[in-house]
Amino acid sequence: MNPAALHKIGYGMYVIGSRMGDRLNAQIANTVFQITSDPPTVAVSINKKNLTHEFIKASGVFTASVICQDADLAFIGRFGFKSGRDADKLQGVNYRIGQTKAPIVLDNAVSYLEVKVTREVDMGTHTIFIGDVVDAEVLMERVCMTYAYYHDIKRGVTPPTAPSFIKDEKRVEPAPAAAPAPASPASAAPAGQKHRCTVCGYIYDPAEGDADSGIKPGTLFEDLPAGWVCPVCGADKSAFEKI
Numbered sequence: 463m464n465p466a467a468l469h470k471i472g473y474g475m476y477v478i479g480s481r482m483g484d485r486l487n488a489q490i491a492n493t494v495f496q497i498t499s500d501p502p503t504v505a506v507s508i509n510k511k512n513l514t515h516e517f518i519k520a521s522g523v524f525t526a527s528v529i530c531q532d533a534d535l536a537f538i539g540r541f542g543f544k545s546g547r548d549a550d551k552l553q554g555v556n557y558r559i560g561q562t563k564a565p566i567v568l569d570n571a572v573s574y575l576e577v578k579v580t581r582e583v584d585m586g587t588h589t590i591f592i593g594d595v596v597d598a599e600v601l602m603e604r605v606c607m608t609y610a611y612y613h614d615i616k617r618g619v620t621p622p623t624a625p626s627f628i629k630d631e632k633r634v635e636p637a638p639a640a641a642p643a644p645a646s647p648a649s650a651a652p653a654g655q656k657h658r659c660t661v662c663g664y665i666y667d668p669a670e671g672d673a674d675s676g677i678k679p680g681t682l683f684e685d686l687p688a689g690w691v692c693p694v695c696g697a698d699k700s701a702f703e704k705i
Contacts, residue, residue: 473609475533477541478506479525479557479565480517486565488551489514490542492609494526494575502595504577507588513546518591522579523562530604533570534674535616535664535693541567543662543695561597573600654682657702662695666702 473492480487493507506524508515518524529538540551556569560576567574577593654668666672666686671679674693677686683702691698 469610469613475529475538475607475609475612476506477527477529477567477571478508478514479527479567480514480521480523481562481564482517482520485517486552487513487517487546488541488557488565488567489546490538491526497592502598503580503592504575504595505590505592506577507585507590509588515589518579519582519589521562521564522593523564524577524579524591524593525560525562525564525566526575526577527567527571528573528575529607530570530572530602531607531611532604533607536674536696537570538612538616539662539692539694539696568601571601572604572606574598654680656705657683658705659692659695659697660701660703661697662692664692664694665705 474494476491476494477488478491478494489508489512491506491508495505497503497505504526506526508518514524540555544551552565552567555567557565557567560566560574562576562578564576566576575595576597577591578596579591579593581592583590583592656668657666658664659666666683668682669679671677671681672690672693675690677690683699686699688699692701
């Protein structure tokens with residue numbers, strides 16, 4: 463079986479918020495999907511190890527903010543590679559409390575849904591929470607980020623607790639649309655060696671740089687500024703290894 467076939471399934475990128483008493487938390491998810499239209503119901507798949515899972519179980523509510531394509535990796539990394547047990551992931555983030563009293567993340571969101579859970583399906587490592595949409599709003603007219611765009615264009619990686627995570631998967635770089643014309647020695651970017659973040663798996667490729675951090679293509683890893691950190695999880699340069 464080729465697990466890469468599962469990556470051909472369409473996914474989006476969402477920030478899922480919930481509460482437990484007065485405590486708030488949010489995480490990234492890529493499996494939010496509509497079940498019915500009348501009444502409108504949706505579902506989300508959440509790993510049982512995640513703090514957000516505990517919050518949804520306790521409160522019976524969750525929100526889903528649909529993320530725009532322009533969101534940077536640091537924003538996604540905040541909610542995808544950090545735990546609410548260790549830090550307040552909502553600190554410094556623009557959000558509001560909705561009808562369900564759960565947080566609705568507004569930064570980089572094109573729209574949001576508020577959901578009251580009506581049913582849970584135990585799937586072993588994950589729980590599928592199904593519920594009624596009690597409120598929804600469009601915040602801006604921007605292109606939504608798909609998981610394919612995050613993975614292939616933004617070069618983002620999949621958290622181990624995500625439903626689409628494949629253990630020990632070797633990252634396959636997307637094939638170019640057409641073979642590029644040979645570059646002259648004067649215009650060719652330095653080849654350089656790729657480096658992988660040992661915390662989250664992000665790969666720094668000198669040929670592409672890091673646009674979100676203002677690092678131009680052709681910048682070798684050794685020439686990155688001292689204060690540069692992994693754009694996904696925030697680890698410093700010492701956490702990277704050559705590949």
